[in-house]
Amino acid sequence: MQNFAITRTALFAGLTCGLLLFIVVATNGCGGRSNADNEILIGEYSSLTGTTATFGTSTHNGLMLAVEEANAAGGVLGKKLKLLTEDDQSKPEEAASAVTKLINRDQVKGIIGEVASSRSLAAGPICQSNGVPMISPSSTNPRVTQVGDYIFRVCFLDPFQGEVIARFAFNSLKVKRVAILKDVKNDYSVGLAQFFGTKFKEYGGEIVAEQAYSEGDNDFKAQLTALKAANPDAIMVPGYYTEAALIVKQARDLHITIPFIGGDGWDSAKLLEIGGTAMENTYYSNHYATSDPNPVIQNFVTKYRAAHKETPDALAALGYDAGRIMIDAIQRAGSTDGAKIRDAIAATRSFPGVTGAINIDNERNARKSAVIIAIQSGQLTLKERIEPPSPVQ
Numbered sequence: 382m383q384n385f386a387i388t389r390t391a392l393f394a395g396l397t398c399g400l401l402l403f404i405v406v407a408t409n410g411c412g413g414r415s416n417a418d419n420e421i422l423i424g425e426y427s428s429l430t431g432t433t434a435t436f437g438t439s440t441h442n443g444l445m446l447a448v449e450e451a452n453a454a455g456g457v458l459g460k461k462l463k464l465l466t467e468d469d470q471s472k473p474e475e476a477a478s479a480v481t482k483l484i485n486r487d488q489v490k491g492i493i494g495e496v497a498s499s500r501s502l503a504a505g506p507i508c509q510s511n512g513v514p515m516i517s518p519s520s521t522n523p524r525v526t527q528v529g530d531y532i533f534r535v536c537f538l539d540p541f542q543g544e545v546i547a548r549f550a551f552n553s554l555k556v557k558r559v560a561i562l563k564d565v566k567n568d569y570s571v572g573l574a575q576f577f578g579t580k581f582k583e584y585g586g587e588i589v590a591e592q593a594y595s596e597g598d599n600d601f602k603a604q605l606t607a608l609k610a611a612n613p614d615a616i617m618v619p620g621y622y623t624e625a626a627l628i629v630k631q632a633r634d635l636h637i638t639i640p641f642i643g644g645d646g647w648d649s650a651k652l653l654e655i656g657g658t659a660m661e662n663t664y665y666s667n668h669y670a671t672s673d674p675n676p677v678i679q680n681f682v683t684k685y686r687a688a689h690k691e692t693p694d695a696l697a698a699l700g701y702d703a704g705r706i707m708i709d710a711i712q713r714a715g716s717t718d719g720a721k722i723r724d725a726i727a728a729t730r731s732f733p734g735v736t737g738a739i740n741i742d743n744e745r746n747a748r749k750s751a752v753i754i755a756i757q758s759g760q761l762t763l764k765e766r767i768e769p770p771s772p773v774q
């Protein structure tokens with residue numbers, strides 16, 4: 382009797398488990414990624430780990446905020462939005478496979494990513510050939526959106542960023558002789574070095590030396606010694622924060638006290654954490670400044686701080702803007718059809734982004750202002766704001 386009772390209980394438990402398992406598998410599919418009729422799936426590929434982990438994490442946090450706000454306001458087309466995020470580990474080849482999964486396995490309707498131009502260039506062609514609209518929040522290399530008509534971005538481009546840095550260096554820092562140390566494996570870094578150099582020479586400056594490194598390197602003394610020998614007034618490092626901070630730190634150890642200048646790739650709380658006081662007398666261009674009194678910016682900063690207990694960097698702000706533009710486009714498209722969403726993104730005009738008004742031009746780019754940040758007494762200070770050359774009609 383006792384035995385029978387146990388058997389019955391075990392049988393019941395087994396059946397219940399089986400049934401539960403069946404329900405879980407049936408509703409969630411592989412990996413718990415449901416595609417229920419009452420949800421619209423948005424994909425994100427992002428560097429949540431690896432050499433640029435803060436880029437992906439901040440972007441994800443900003444994007445989540447946009448999705449949560451839209452869902453709290455009732456969702457889109459009568460459905461809730463669901464964000465599916467794939468970590469690409471800061472690697473281009475992983476970015477390509479992440480996007481393939483999001484499209485083939487999850488059948489997402491739109492994709493947000495990536496931050497780094499090299500990774501957007503690796504995954505963009507997959508979005509294009511599958512007809513899934515992609516919005517890069519922050520890839521600034523011109524080639525990113527040239528991949529095709531499904532690929533957009535909501536940030537400025539490197540020809541503009543290069544000019545902004547060159548103008549600041551020549552007119553405000555008043556340096557004439559600049560040396561460049563670039564990451565040769567990084568499309569963004571190579572491009573920005575070139576755009577900066579061309580403009581700086583046009584202004585009347587001189588590029589006195591150039592040296593190279595590759596992402597992941599951690600000893601830059603040989604390159605810095607070679608650059609020092611050319612006697613520059615400033616050194617430009619168009620790379621990402623991990624290497625940029627180490628470069629400046631090692632330069633100070635070599636008694637190189639001149640200003641260092643960089644681009645948006647420096648934007649991370651890790652820059653000051655790694656570089657410390659060596660970062661004094663450095664400057665970089667960026668997409669927005671949290672010290673800007675503009676109420677749109679201050680509202681976002683307050684909301685983000687409440688949710689994440691930290692100050693949003695430009696990646697968080699651009700992730701939020703990219704998400705809101707995707708959601709707004711789906712709403713205006715009135716459909717989750719890829720071509721219709723693509724056309725709605727292309728028609729985005731005067732969108733009130735945290736990083737400025739966003740107009741998508743004929744080349745699927747945004748033209749926006751840039752800021753120059755100075756690191757002074759361990760603080761990020763807004764130095765200058767530079768408007769784009771011409772607004773989109």
Ligand code: PHE
Pocket residue numbers: 436496497498499519520521522569645646647648695696
């Ligand atoms: N613009 C950089 C690129 O294209 C990425 C980046 C954007 C990094 C904004 C930091 C802040 O690779």
